[in-house]
Amino acid sequence: MIKYIAKRIVQFIPVFLGVTLILFVLQNVVPGDPIKLIAGEKKLDPQTEISLRASYHLIETDENGEAILDENGNTIETPLWKRYIQYIVGLLQGDLGRSYQQNGKPVADILAEKYPYTIRLALLAIIIESIIGIAAGMISAIKRYSAWDIGVTTVTSALVAMPAFWFGMLQQLFWGIFLKNVTDGAFYLPISGAGGPHAEFQAWAYYLLPAFTLAAVSTAYTARIMRSQLLEVLGQDYIRTARAKGLSRKAVIFRHALKNALIPVVTYIGMDFGGMLAGAILTETVFNWPGVGFETYRAITSRDWPVVLGSVTVIVVVVMIINLVVDVSYAFLDPRIRFDGSKSE
């Protein structure tokens, strides 16, 4: 297994280089000069402009950080490949570059500030998704064609079809505005931001709506996968064997069917968690959530390339690690999985 994990980590390298390279090239292909963007309406004096370009390693500099000039007295633009190498070298030292905005704040600092919000939101959403999704799927499968089952399948179809941002807005309307009006301001939930020192609500209250919104679609998928898997497993021969042994229906479901049915569900939830850690751009934007997703959205719209590059780089690493953890966790659920990449039967 250690050999397998090592192999997978080595496989990270080309994926990682590929993704960063594409992004790096992309930021140079899109029109617009970052330094002019920083300056905005103002006209920069040439000296300031040169030192800015030098500080972002856009032009060649000497060891003191001074711009090197060619024979005509012009600055020399650093070629793309050289900048990419500089970026990777910096990355290995934990340097993700600096933002073009926010007074040139280091990207690493920005992400360190935003990531905890995203992680907490993702964890909460995954807990909601696992508990409600698995339970609903199980009830639906066990009581097939009952009112419960019809209810679960109807609600999950609706949720799956609903865009997350729209669902979020409906939540805001209901819990934040409608309820406030109806109860005359006695009870309602916060609909924006993550609170702060002088916030109106306790900090946890700010998590409620974003977490449920983020979890909604995934919970619906989890319930549907759980339902179909459990129904499939319950039709297997080994379930009949277990029944023939004298086990009750309940014992058969919990002792024999559940573990088999959970294997694909765990895969889905794991992958989904990876996706959530990448920042839920829609949910975070709707709720002004100070997480990585919202920050990435902001960076993209304002062409803050170092932040885009930095957050995507971190996201790639996080998603790859989560996928590895999910793959390794199969072994604990399914003894047939061997780590030479095959499934024996």
Add this chain to the structure above:
Amino acid sequence: MFGLGLKKRNTQDLRNTPIPEGHHLLEVNDLKMYFHTEDGIVKAVNGVSYTLDRGETLGVVGESGSGKSVTSLTIMGLIPMPPGKVEGGDVLYRGKSLISMSEEELEGVRGNDIAMIFQDPMTSLNPVYTIGRQLSEGMRLHKGMSKKDALARSVELLRMVGIPNPEQRVQEYPHEFSGGMRQRVMIAMALACEPDILIADEPTTALDVTIQAQIIELMEEMQQKNGNAIIMITHDLGVVADIADKIMVMYAGSPVEFGSRDEIFYAPMHPYTWGLNRSIPEPEIGEKHPLTPIKGNPPSLVDLPEGCVFAPRCPYATEKCFKEVPPTYVTESGHYAKCHYSGNAEFVRANAPETSRTRKVAATPTEDERLKKGGRAS
């Protein structure tokens, strides 16, 4: 993981209760199991009767869809209802009706007093649990054994069914076993609680021919040791030729002939049984012993033909056969057949095949040896 405690049942082991006077170990009386589907009522089991005593082996023979498996699953209470429904008849185990038992009582019988082995050993074991855990389960449930004791007994059982190195194998998963080994595990599992009756539903169909004889032999050996009854379901008359005491031939949901092994092989009375007999491959197939298939297919169980169900495929069918349901012709010994002409000795003598038995069944040397050893040869 996800362990739901296995509590010992508080229901009594029925196999310790004496069989009431005038009753057999197992009695199936005119059992009818119908499935209510969108296409209509499927009469999967349509009036099956037989009796079984301890130490006896009943062979149930028939084509696919003749209702032989459904009959056994009905006895075990393993038919999902709905769509299934018992439309009539009863099953008495030691004089107690299994059909009218509560689900909880039935759970105490299943795997305990009556155990079952299924056709496909490759899919009949749960892939995600060890063999030991799956073997232990029944004993913990029915006998209240501790995990440790049940596992120790599992090792014993594996050794008993001839699995080498059982101490290590008990910790392994089903995918680490071959098909024949898995069927041995299934037998060990079925015998774990020393059942009164062992139902084997085509236990050798999915196995290599070389393994088939071993599995049959193993079941016979276990029977001699434990004295349990066996119901052996098969579509292959050859499989039951050596081990069955009684044979029931089923066609389209009902028995067409029932008798002792010798009666079915030496003196069959029903044309369908003749057909099955002629379909057993012989070592010396040729002009003398042609292999004759039964033409056509079994009828739809939703829309059974009027009169005799076998008439459309019967080479001897007369007008009467298509109109009237045949009576059950019973001999003194209890050998019976459902055919209008079974009572006509001349007809039977003229048309019954020169039975396989008189020509010696397609026997492998090991089977011959076993017959001598077991002292069961006719």
